[in-house]
Amino acid sequence: MEKEYLLGLDLGGTNAVFGIVDRRGSVVATTAIKTQAYQRVEEFVEASVKAITQLAEQVGGVSEIEAMGIGAPAANYYTGTMENAANIVWAHGTVVPLADMFSQQLGIPVKMTNDANTVAMGEMMYGAARGMKNFIVLTLGTGVGSGIVINGQVVYGSDGFAGELGHVPVFHGGKGRPCGCGNKGCLETYCSATGVAQTAREFLKDTDEPSSLRNLEPEKITSLDVFLAAKDGDALAKRIFDYTGEILGMMCAEFTAYCTPEAFIFFGGLANAGELLMEPIRTSYAKHVLPVLGGKAKFMTSGLDSGTAAILGAAAVSLG
């Protein structure tokens, strides 16, 4: 018989957050350690197992946990390895078999993928995509991540890394904003939190239109500032969301040609803008989608509580 609990690990550059999740999708206990307080992966895993063991006492011990799922950067789902995770000191420039290490220490199955794919699993098991078999999650944070679900399965591709819609170009031929990936014009340079802030700086520079955003130092403007201004009725700030939504809707129309998803689910800081963003997305989508495929996709924001989404998603990956 299956055990009552799953374990999720949301592995970020700063914190490694552990959570125990019950079968109904409630996070019943969490703890955290500092990701980079360890020079070697062995030390990180040792500290993690200590934290997990202590945490699991709240539910009767590790023996009550069925499986573990991990959301981590540069994670290969097939091999359970982190491959050249640039921003983590014990994973930089090397291949770390993190899933196997946890599995051996804890004696349970462990699966791992990147955080956008964990969100997709979380939405399918516990969130907005319950009952759906074909949908796309776009995570709009510092960058843009994606989790694509086809026939009820997350798409990991031939190499375990698939689902990088943040790097589909909005402009082809070397045009558009430079992206951290080395290419230009990628979706995430426009539709991430940093992309929105960049759009704000460009709009402020290109016009004389009055805006409350002019009271801020341009380099310090964040997407939250833009959201608050737009909510207060600032016309320029609203146009920034229109522009961002126009691009997102156009790209969602393009993504529809791949897999006609039942829904696009938006997750992360920018998605909190709600209708300010969703309305221009829908309008642009309707304008750009291949007519024969149009009118079918829903546009939704995440059904997961933002505080526990990463843990729920990671735990859900253990079921994948």
Add this chain to the structure above:
Amino acid sequence: MEKEYLLGLDLGGTNAVFGIVDRRGSVVATTAIKTQAYQRVEEFVEASVKAITQLAEQVGGVSEIEAMGIGAPAANYYTGTMENAANIVWAHGTVVPLADMFSQQLGIPVKMTNDANTVAMGEMMYGAARGMKNFIVLTLGTGVGSGIVINGQVVYGSDGFAGELGHVPVFHGGKGRPCGCGNKGCLETYCSATGVAQTAREFLKDTDEPSSLRNLEPEKITSLDVFLAAKDGDALAKRIFDYTGEILGMMCAEFTAYCTPEAFIFFGGLANAGELLMEPIRTSYAKHVLPVLGGKAKFMTSGLDSGTAAILGAAAVSLG
């Protein structure tokens, strides 16, 4: 126990070709009727069943056939219906339950999808993609079709119609050549046989460069003319293939961000150009692909005999 034979129907605007395929992937018998010699779908099915019954006598009768697969325009895989197939008199402006009709008449399971998806199934079962679980077929014919395979399954999406990569835009924002779908700048307006002919006309008009293609009436130039000229060393004709391959490689780089396919398989008339097209595709792909995902995909031409590919693919769909 499974029976020895599968039945495939390649339903085109002119001919409906039936073929019996054995378990090793050999087409053992074929016959055909005229698709549009019938005003009503009932008449078409009646004539088809008569032709099938006669054909099946060569293998011991319909009772020796396990299942039937159909490749047809505007085919919905989930429902087995043709939906508003514009160019077929008995299917125009209506929804035709063709799979069910054949299934009832023949007493065997029948599945149906569009022709690009049948090619994908054919490549996976009998062709270049044997042993692969993640790949993309691009059919370069009058238009550009696509069949996407993820985790060993053809992607039909939420609606049964997915895989329309021919309508992903090469140019955004209403730029580029007008497409039959109503949008502008779609891949198929550049990289189909008709797209290549259009490129030839544009290149001839835009330069004074000598070319054997100038001996032809511009409106009558075909992609085959361009291929023959390029094979003979005509520099302008070669540049037409470079341009076409540059666009295909750039778009394959983009498609990689979705599902990191193990291979791209090119099918149809244009793919016969071989290295004239494949070499610029590979070069362009390497230039455009997200660096972390690069270097993994193979670029191949179809492993199916062009004469029987459509029948093999249709038969393979019955296994899907």
